[in-house]
Amino acid sequence: MREAVVGIDVGGTRVKATLVTPEGQVLAETVHPTPQSVGDRLGQVASEALTELTRKAGGPVRVLAVGLVVPGLVDDVNGIGVWSANLGWTDLDLRGSVAAHVEVPVAVGHDVRAGLLAEHRLGAAREADNVLFVPLGTGLAGAMLSRGRLVTGSRWTGEIGHVVVVPDGPLCGCGERGCLEALASAGAIGRRWSQATGLVGDAEEVARRAAGGEPEACRVWQEAVDALASVVAPVVAAAGTELVLVGGGLARAGDTLFEPLRAALRARLGRRADVAVEAAALGDRAGSLGAATIALDLVGR
Amino acid sequence: MREAVVGIDVGGTRVKATLVTPEGQVLAETVHPTPQSVGDRLGQVASEALTELTRKAGGPVRVLAVGLVVPGLVDDVNGIGVWSANLGWTDLDLRGSVAAHVEVPVAVGHDVRAGLLAEHRLGAAREADNVLFVPLGTGLAGAMLSRGRLVTGSRWTGEIGHVVVVPDGPLCGCGERGCLEALASAGAIGRRWSQATGLVGDAEEVARRAAGGEPEACRVWQEAVDALASVVAPVVAAAGTELVLVGGGLARAGDTLFEPLRAALRARLGRRADVAVEAAALGDRAGSLGAATIALDLVGR
Structure with missing residues (x-):
């Protein structure tokens, strides 16, 4: 079975998600408007993304991990959304919120820092x-x-x-x-x-x-x-x-x-x-590809 | 026998040297005016500092390594003094110059970066x-x-x-x-x-x-x-x-x-x-203590 990770970029207006193999191949992508009170619904957002992406991938995929990136102040190490003006949260346990709804390891990061990792691996900073x-x-x-x-x-x-x-x-x-x-x-x-x-x-x-x-x-x-x-x-x-x-x-x-x-x-x-x-090079996909990158790093792939 | 490293800070006006144990105890220090054309005489400066410091330490000391720090542009990894306006050199092999005159490993660094390491280990940034x-x-x-x-x-x-x-x-x-x-x-x-x-x-x-x-x-x-x-x-x-x-x-x-x-x-x-x-906290000793710090790091002490 193919293996892949899910990268999710929760932004102020849109949630972008991507399903990426350890080799960097994108199997599927989704874009949705950011739901109201998204901070209370991150687990649901993640599990729906996972379902939709694996369905769109056309064929069985084993998901190894989920990466979530958000804007604002982020404590990458502890997986905490410290503050986001746009998304309206303070000290939100991002990792816990997602981990409760998916059965794989969860990595949490900052959208721009993760985006830079993606540009370094796959984009203009190689x-x-x-x-x-x-x-x-x-x-x-x-x-x-x-x-x-x-x-x-x-x-x-x-x-x-x-x-x-x-x-x-x-x-x-x-x-x-x-x-x-x-x-x-x-x-x-x-x-x-x-x-x-x-x-x-x-x-x-x-x-x-x-x-x-x-x-x-x-x-x-x-x-x-x-x-x-x-x-x-x-x-x-x-x-x-x-x-x-x-x-x-x-x-x-x-x-x-x-x-x-x-x-x-x-x-x-x-x-x-x-x-x-x-x-x-990665345009508005830097965030979701960055989320996939930190997910791959988390599971050593 | 006591063990220690020598840290040497070659500045625009003075050469400061220090003999420091792995525990951070300073056994001896020296300060001399920077000689003319110091770039051509670094090996001599280092071997004289080593001799003078061990003599001043009062009792036998085994020197484990020498650290040398300089201002300007420095390639820490390759031990090159890329450029210094004050000291008048370009692409000078700092490590090689010193290593030819002492019989222990030589670490090379930038005076300010090494000084920060010393402040982190021993000074105000602990x-x-x-x-x-x-x-x-x-x-x-x-x-x-x-x-x-x-x-x-x-x-x-x-x-x-x-x-x-x-x-x-x-x-x-x-x-x-x-x-x-x-x-x-x-x-x-x-x-x-x-x-x-x-x-x-x-x-x-x-x-x-x-x-x-x-x-x-x-x-x-x-x-x-x-x-x-x-x-x-x-x-x-x-x-x-x-x-x-x-x-x-x-x-x-x-x-x-x-x-x-x-x-x-x-x-x-x-x-x-x-x-x-x-x-x-370390004042004008930050450079020489920093040089000692990179020397200790080099030999894993």
């Missing part, structure tokens, strides 16, 4: 061991590899989105002003441009208009890039990062993002010419 | 596993522990002193403008204050005058603190750092430094209240 991964989506967090190992410290690890880069800057969802996330997340870019112009549009629209040279779009875009570089440069310097991997929706802007970002980082890193800035 | 160490001396570099392990990436690891924090700011020794080191190193603080006032004085003098409320001293001091916080905050956020350990000469300024630095970090880290900022 050749690099010293990596900073920054997915720019609705929110903004980061994850780091040093010599191929995840850097993890306190439960606040990776929360670069709430570093204040512009004192008294735009209001952030967290209540502070001038956080990186309030300037450089996809959500912030769309919002700031709409506020400035009175027009309706998302970050993709701003990217298109910035590429076309529209002044307000260029200003909002460049402020986002500068804010991002001011946070990324110190991290790259401290950790000896060789590859900055940018993911999330914004990475689809391509050179409209990467050219000014590379220039802004060069301006802040002086002589160093050894830092590459590249697009992530 | 209780913390997620640490950022920033010695503020003539120069400025950093080192990081994540879950008790050194974070090391490319050979540029730790070079936070050359992150540009103020575009078109004061000229740095590296040739760029506005580097952190050109604003927040002890050397820069004294220099900037002297330029502003026409008076002669070092960072210690500026600290004293800032504590007394003198406007020019306060301005230079606060600009140094803000520059430092703008680089430290992103690193703390990315790595989940719990303890920022400040060493070097500037740490002797005590609360004149620590109070505004804590405030500046709080202002940049939003809700996080879990980041301690403390003075390092």
Whole structure:
């Protein structure tokens, strides 16, 4: 019988799940809207994903383990969802919630850190061991590899989105002003441009208009890039990062993002010419593939 | 016979050496001016330190290993001094230079990274596993522990002193403008204050005058603190750092430094209240004790 693991990425709007073999082959995938009060229903979400994925795989599959990844503050070691604004939980026993509903071992992780592991095994960071991964989506967090190992410290690890880069800057969802996330997340870019112009549009629209040279779009875009570089440069310097991997929706802007970002980082890193800035490869599947990766690690496969 | 290792810290102005037992007892120490062209004489420096230290220890000592630490860019794994402006070398085989003159194993490391290991074993970071160490001396570099392990990436690891924090700011020794080191190193603080006032004085003098409320001293001091916080905050956020350990000469300024630095970090880290900022404990012995630490690690003691 084929063997595989289930990776589940519970996000603010969607739950993505994937069934992956130890060799990295994806046998099936599912996407559903995130249910209301998902924190109370994680076991059900996991067992339904498991059933649906194995059915879709077309043929018998032995599931070895389940990996679950979530955003926010996560205690990877103890499997606790410490805090998530979007999903509305505090100190939730993620591992226990899922383990009660499935009959295989359960690994728990942070969506961005697990996503970086997946990029390292299967994606755009296969050749690099010293990596900073920054997915720019609705929110903004980061994850780091040093010599191929995840850097993890306190439960606040990776929360670069709430570093204040512009004192008294735009209001952030967290209540502070001038956080990186309030300037450089996809959500912030769309919002700031709409506020400035009175027009309706998302970050993709701003990217298109910035590429076309529209002044307000260029200003909002460049402020986002500068804010991002001011946070990324110190991290790259401290950790000896060789590859900055940018993911999330914004990475689809391509050179409209990467050219000014590379220039802004060069301006802040002086002589160093050894830092590459590249697009992530796994897109919005990084989380679920990352969840599968930590599940494989858990069972030594 | 007693057993011990020799730790040697070759700095821009002085060579400090120490003889330390596996239990952490210091049997002897020496300090000498750094000789001219020290890069060509490392083997001699090491063998003389070994002889002098064992003589001073008063009684027979079996030396198990030698540790050598240097500033600049260091390839710890291969034992190469990649580059040092102060010591004037490029791609120097540090390990080979020393190994040819001593009959025990030789460990090579970076002065700040090794210093952090010593602070972790013997000093102010004994209780913390997620640490950022920033010695503020003539120069400025950093080192990081994540879950008790050194974070090391490319050979540029730790070079936070050359992150540009103020575009078109004061000229740095590296040739760029506005580097952190050109604003927040002890050397820069004294220099900037002297330029502003026409008076002669070092960072210690500026600290004293800032504590007394003198406007020019306060301005230079606060600009140094803000520059430092703008680089430290992103690193703390990315790595989940719990303890920022400040060493070097500037740490002797005590609360004149620590109070505004804590405030500046709080202002940049939003809700996080879990980041301690403390003075390092080993002072200018961190490097030589760090060299002894990597020597002990090399021989499994």
